Amino acid sequence: MTVELSPIDRAKFVSAKRAAEFVEDGMRVGLGTGSTAAWLVRCLGERVRDNGLRIRGVPTSARTAKLARDVGIEVITLDDARWLDLTIDGADEFDQELNLIKGGGGALLQEKIVATASDQMIVIADAAKEVESLGAFPLPVEVIKFGWRTTQALIEETLISMDVMGRTSTLRMNGDQPYVTDEGNYIIDLHLNRIENTRQLALVLNQMPGVVENGLFVDICDVVVIGNSDGRVEVRDINEGTVREEQMDVGDSDNLFVDGD
Numbered sequence: 214m215t216v217e218l219s220p221i222d223r224a225k226f227v228s229a230k231r232a233a234e235f236v237e238d239g240m241r242v243g244l245g246t247g248s249t250a251a252w253l254v255r256c257l258g259e260r261v262r263d264n265g266l267r268i269r270g271v272p273t274s275a276r277t278a279k280l281a282r283d284v285g286i287e288v289i290t291l292d293d294a295r296w297l298d299l300t301i302d303g304a305d306e307f308d309q310e311l312n313l314i315k316g317g318g319g320a321l322l323q324e325k326i327v328a329t330a331s332d333q334m335i336v337i338a339d340a341a342k343e344v345e346s347l348g349a350f351p352l353p354v355e356v357i358k359f360g361w362r363t364t365q366a367l368i369e370e371t372l373i374s375m376d377v378m379g380r381t382s383t384l385r386m387n388g389d390q391p392y393v394t395d396e397g398n399y400i401i402d403l404h405l406n407r408i409e410n411t412r413q414l415a416l417v418l419n420q421m422p423g424v425v426e427n428g429l430f431v432d433i434c435d436v437v438v439i440g441n442s443d444g445r446v447e448v449r450d451i452n453e454g455t456v457r458e459e460q461m462d463v464g465d466s467d468n469l470f471v472d473g474d
């Protein structure tokens with residue numbers, strides 16, 4: 214099957230393909246959620262099928278679990294694994310310090326639990342995800358269904374008292390129904406424009422009754438692999454302070470698809 218990738222998919226594919234090289238035989242790997250993470254799962258599946266790579270994957274959503282099984286990756290739960298060697302996931306935004314907004318795909322809760330239980334978190338992203346300050350992308354906050362309107366009002370009041378820009382929020386919808394996460398919760402998206410006090414906001418949100426988790430990932434990501442549509446990738450390691458530019462082949466994505474994919 215020949216699939217012509219769009220420029221954005223080529224960028225996502227090369228970042229995922231480069232990040233897959235971090236995965237070694239025997240590793241327990243956290244598998245992210247979203248379109249970029251799906252490329253990663255396909256790349257790992259190819260190595261499992263063709264090169265005999267033995268890994269166990271902990272998916273961060275039902276969608277990723279299905280794809281991982283479809284491409285031949287052994288799937289285990291986080292409770293089976295307890296601790297992971299590596300998690301590779303996408304992001305909606307990342308800044309210079311590799312702080313992130315995640316949860317555009319609604320999987321932020323499992324994603325944060327899995328990434329935090331890993332020796333290393335690698336983010337894979339196209340270059341457009343890099344921002345000077347987080348916040349142009351709506352910040353997802355997962356809340357329990359009970360009293361969600363009250364929780365939303367409390368969040369908005371707190372944003373005002375913290376002098377955060379934007380301050381409006383919306384309940385995420387799936388058609389005419391509220392979007393429900395894998396954990397059975399709702400998501401309230403905060404439209405903030407620009408977040409000045411990332412660390413404080415992440416802590417304050419999680420202290421509110423009704424809030425389960427927020428999509429700010431602070432000091433969790435170690436490495437970002439940034440992909441471009443022409444195959445250039447940049448590997449930035451925040452701990453080592455290194456930046457490497459490399460060229461990847463964008464033309465070999467065809468054999469990543471499996472029956473029913």
Ligand SMILES: O=C(CO)[C@H](O)[C@H](O)COP(=O)(O)O
Nearest residue numbers: 247248249303316317318320
């Ligand atoms: O956080 C996420 C899902 O909850 C995704 O990683 C994020 O939304 C990026 O998705 P994509 O790779 O499709 O752009």
